[in-house]
Amino acid sequence: MIPPSTTHHSPPTPDLSIIIVSWNVRDLLRDCLRSVFENVGALRLEVIVVDSASADGSAEMVADEFPQVVLVACDENVGFPKGNNIGMGRASGRYLLLLNPDTVVIEDALPKCIAYIEQHPQVGVVGAQLLNDDLTVQSSRRRFPTLWTGIFESTWLQPYAPQALLREYYVEDVDDGATAAVDWVMGAFMLTRREIFESVGGMDEAYFMYSEELDWCRRIKTAGWEIIYYPEAQIIHYQGKSSEQASTLRHINFNRAKLRYFRKYHGVRAAVLLRIILLANYVGQICIEGIKGIVGHKRPLRWQRMRAYWQVLRSGLPPAGY
Numbered sequence: 001m002i003p004p005s006t007t008h009h010s011p012p013t014p015d016l017s018i019i020i021v022s023w024n025v026r027d028l029l030r031d032c033l034r035s036v037f038e039n040v041g042a043l044r045l046e047v048i049v050v051d052s053a054s055a056d057g058s059a060e061m062v063a064d065e066f067p068q069v070v071l072v073a074c075d076e077n078v079g080f081p082k083g084n085n086i087g088m089g090r091a092s093g094r095y096l097l098l099l100n101p102d103t104v105v106i107e108d109a110l111p112k113c114i115a116y117i118e119q120h121p122q123v124g125v126v127g128a129q130l131l132n133d134d135l136t137v138q139s140s141r142r143r144f145p146t147l148w149t150g151i152f153e154s155t156w157l158q159p160y161a162p163q164a165l166l167r168e169y170y171v172e173d174v175d176d177g178a179t180a181a182v183d184w185v186m187g188a189f190m191l192t193r194r195e196i197f198e199s200v201g202g203m204d205e206a207y208f209m210y211s212e213e214l215d216w217c218r219r220i221k222t223a224g225w226e227i228i229y230y231p232e233a234q235i236i237h238y239q240g241k242s243s244e245q246a247s248t249l250r251h252i253n254f255n256r257a258k259l260r261y262f263r264k265y266h267g268v269r270a271a272v273l274l275r276i277i278l279l280a281n282y283v284g285q286i287c288i289e290g291i292k293g294i295v296g297h298k299r300p301l302r303w304q305r306m307r308a309y310w311q312v313l314r315s316g317l318p319p320a321g322y
Contacts, residue, residue, distance in 0.1 A: 208320060
């Protein structure tokens with residue numbers, strides 16, 4: 001008689017671990033997860049949701065409706081970089097995908113990206129083409145910002161920026177439908193390799209939100225890897241659904257993150273100059289909103305904006321982490 005086998009076989013390593021950091025976007029998260037599982041193809045998949053203490057029942061929804069998902073329920077809002085680091089630390093897949101909860105995966109985007117990165121061993125990060133909800137192309141690839149870019153881009157001075165400056169930054173000289181090597185891609189969809197997380201490390205957690213993917217891609221590229229914009233794979237991205245929930249904090253987090261990046265990579269003097277210009281922007285906007293309110297144009301809106309901008313000024317906008 002042959003004794004029963006006592007050998008235990010561990011489950012096969014997933015091809016892909018998807019990390020989704022979520023905060024108070026339950027319904028969007030549900031749609032995102034459905035799209036992932038409906039379009040996974042033949043990939044062995046692991047999905048990890050890191051919930052940042054959502055108050056809308058997100059964690060409960062994941063536990064009830066998606067029992068196959070690894071749920072990490074945090075007791076505080078840990079921020080986007082730390083949440084992704086927690087997820088990547090738990091992941092066991094050969095490839096890691098950072099995916100926003102306000103996205104919907106279209107058809108075979110996941111298998112296509114895995115096939116591409118496997119065929120190109122020099123590639124460290126693949127970014128899919130992001131689409132707006134009306135299926136128009138959303139700008140999602142960038143070159144590294146210069147100090148001039150930092151002064152103009154995403155400030156009230158942007159309409160007055162030299163067009164060549166923004167065209168270079170937004171990679172507008174490359175067709176939207178062309179696969180291209182870029183400096184960085186938006187964090188809504190970032191496919192990378194496990195060995196990059198292990199060798200380069202995770203995201204800089206001092207950012208909390210904004211600029212973390214820029215910083216991470218810069219470190220990955222400095223380590224010798226290519227960053228690729230890959231429009232053959234597409235996802236829908238409903239922009240900023242978590243960050244739009246806190247307007248004043250959004251302004252503060254965005255600008256402090258920008259200042260951290262410039263202090264790290266361009267030095268203290270550049271960061272000080274940029275900080276002065278950014279604060280002056282808010283002084284100017286308070287004056288403009290005040291004048292509009294005094295003459296009676298949408299007064300409640302003007303007072304609301306003035307209060308928000310004043311809170312930004314009171315923060316002083318020190319670079320994040322300094």
